[in-house]
Amino acid sequence: MNNIPNISFKSEKNEKEFEFLNLSKLFAKIRSGLDHDPNKPHRLGFFALLIVTKGSGSHSVDLKEYPLTEGSVLKIAKGQVHAFERNPSYDGFLIVFTEEFVLHYFSKSSIEFISHLYNYHISKTVVDGSSYNESLIGQLRDELGNENAYAQKNIVATILQLYLLKLERLAQTHDSPKQYQKHYPLFLEFKNLVEEKFTATRNVKDYADMLSVSTKHLNDIVKEFTLNTAKHFIDNFVILEIKRAIASSNYSLKEIAYAVGFGEVTNFTKFFKKHTGSTPKQFKTDL
Secondary structure, three states: OOOOOEEOOOOOOOOOOEEEEEHHHHHHHHHHOOOOOOOOOEEEOOEEEEEEEEEEEEEEEOOEEEEEOOOEEEEEOOOOEEEEOOOOEEEEEEEEEOHHHHHHHOOHHHHHHOHHHOOHHHOOOEEEOOOOHHHHHHHHHHHHOOOOOOOHHHHHHHHHHHHHHHHHHHHOOOOOOHHHOOOHHHHHHHHHHHHHHOOOOOOHHHHHHHHOOOHHHHHHHHHHHHOOOHHHHHHHHHHHHHHHHHHHOOOOHHHHHHHOOOOOHHHHHHHHHHHHOOOHHHHHHHO
């Protein structure tokens, strides 16, 4: 039902897995017209890194505005909803790559470290990458401009995953990386199930049964990574999906309520107000 455009990977150079774009050229293309409005929320079917080299501005990810300055790196995971600001006053680069590119060319150990690729819930959206951006941009330019394309995707992937590992280190606290902990794979499985099944159930026991664990064990694991209960995680995701739908579709609140798993609009309204302090109608009016 969702009216948010789903943007799949499409490269001007017929690349299927990776592209390195100059933002000034991208913004010029946006001004000339695209098949979707990038200034309105749209959901990505791939991963993206927005690197600011000069100027400042902001970018919306999941309906939240993030300030950008020189050196900022904004990370957008597959499935997140984002939007460019109108008339941006910054420049830089946009790196886009698919899940297939990651799985095929990244090492398994690197994927386990780079948590934001699959779990933006526990990773910062914006980090200061000024220590590494110039080197990355130079290396990618050199490699992509090399006439000898032998093993080029492997080399590009090596450059990118090293950069992402450095960014992840910047984003981590002084504590041990959470993805090192033995329960991390189960937490990721729970997250993926919630994103897939939230319209069918918001019951913690249902997810515990799907994972073949007790509700207590599932709660303990979720608290380990989010400091909140499994129920809180589920409800927060449902609220996010409702906000995405309200902000980015022309459907009625009744249609949205049914689409996200509520049989009655009254229950939908009560649920939304309980978790946000306002009704869906008020939220829509305030946009």
